[in-house]
Amino acid sequence: MQRTPLYDLYAEYGAKTIDFGGWDLPVQFSSIKEEHEAVRTKAGLFDVSHMGEVWVSGADSEAFIQNLITNDVTKLTVGKALYAAMCYEDGGTVDDLLVYKFAEDKFLLVVNASNIEKDVDWMKQHLSGDVTVDDQSNDWGLLALQGPVAQHVLQQLTETDLSELKFFHFTEGQVDGKEVIISRTGYTGEDGFELYAKNDALPHLWKSLLSTGQQAGVVPAGLGARDTLRFEACLPLYGQELNKDISPLEAGIGFAVKTAKDAFIGKDAIVEKGKPRKSVGIEMLDKGIPRHGYKVFSGEQEIGEVTTGTQSPTLKKNIGLALVASEFTEQGQQVEVEIRGKRLKAVVVPTPFYKRQK
Known part of the structure; x- marks a missing residue:
């Protein structure tokens, strides 16, 4: 399996690793719920150097x-x-x-x-x-510092004025003496920063950020919390909300599809097909957790399947994203999810499930 430049540090921080697409990566350090809560209230530091x-x-x-x-x-x-x-x-x-x-x-x-x-x-x-x-993927590492205290913590380590760095902007600078690209995009529903750096700088940056952020409540966070965080914010994951059989329009990222521009690969098919299916939020009415791949029904008609689902750590509800036929996507529409051979009631609800208070 492939390993990131931080692999040798994982044990020091209590990481439990898993095989993630051929990468040996931390699924959690303390617990998924603790790390999720830290990102929502303070901040978490993610190693996403596999990108x-x-x-x-x-x-x-x-x-x-x-x-x-x-x-x-x-x-x-x-x-x-x-x-x-x-x-x-x-x-x-x-x-x-x-x-x-x-x-x-x-x-x-x-x-x-x-x-x-x-x-x-x-x-x-x-x-x-x-x-x-x-392709320089093997030469670069990537850290993501996400959460309400991210700017306060990172600002202590850089002369770059982070208050000037707007959402979906980036700059080149230094963090604790290391050359980095600092960007502000995020994948958790919270404010935060991404630090792209050459591999040899990653261990120093990781230690420095956790040490500097310790008093503010920054914790190392794994893929488990990253998934529950992005899911609550309804940010798609390739292989689940998106794949070779799902168009961007169906997945709910139509804001990133500019059909008014000149031709791009796939444009004609996307325009012609439209949205025969649509990604919607569902909340379980019966007791059960909707998981990836579970079938969704309306009456006896199979209308789609769950792409991601879990018990939301923030909302304490069993919720999911499901790709279903477009005629079954109105809010309040009752559907059923097949869980372990039983059809359990659910309802279509608004998304995103979680939105940060600015």
Whole structure:
């Protein structure tokens, strides 16, 4: 299995690791619920160095990316980032990703760990003009400091004025003497920062952030809490809310699909198909937890399946995201989830389940 630059430190912080798409990563350090609560009320530090970093450069790089993704990269200015999807010709999703603009001819694409090889192959298949695709995923690590005290803690370690760094913006600077890219995008529903750095800087940054943040309540956090946090905020996970058979519109990320722009791969299919299915929130009325892959019914008709579900640590309710036929998506619509051979009642509810109070 692959390991991040922080693997040798995990035991020191009490990590319990699991196989996550071929990576040996911490699912928790203390407990998923404790880490979830810390991020909602104070802050958590995540090692997400398994994510992929692909640099795209050259005179035609913007046009290349514009054809590749669903969002409009021409709207980006230097120092800004956007969220997008890459699609197949039939409208299914190759991956969802972040695009950072460093210069008119230089971009960073951050992709999901399990998709790095597939994504890079897809990009290279569609190369045209003066474009270089450089996969540097093995050279870069990534930390995410997320939660209400994140800015207070990180500001103690950098001269960069973090109050000036707006949401979905980034800058290059130093954190505790190490060269980093500091961005402010997040994947937990909370405010926070991402620190991209070369591998050899990661252990120092990890220790420094936890030491500096200890008094403010910063804790190391694993993939378990990251999943429950992003789920409450209804942020999609590739392989569950998104995959090769699910379009970005169906997954509920239509805000990142700009059909008004010129052609991009998959545009015609996405427009033609529309949303025959839709991702909705469900809350269990009967006792039971909806899990990924569980079938959803209306009467005797199977209408879809759960993509993610759990007992929400924040709301203390059994909730899920389900991809169902569009005619069954009105709020208040009663449905049934098949759990261990029994049909249990649930209801369609508004999303996101959790929204940060600003």
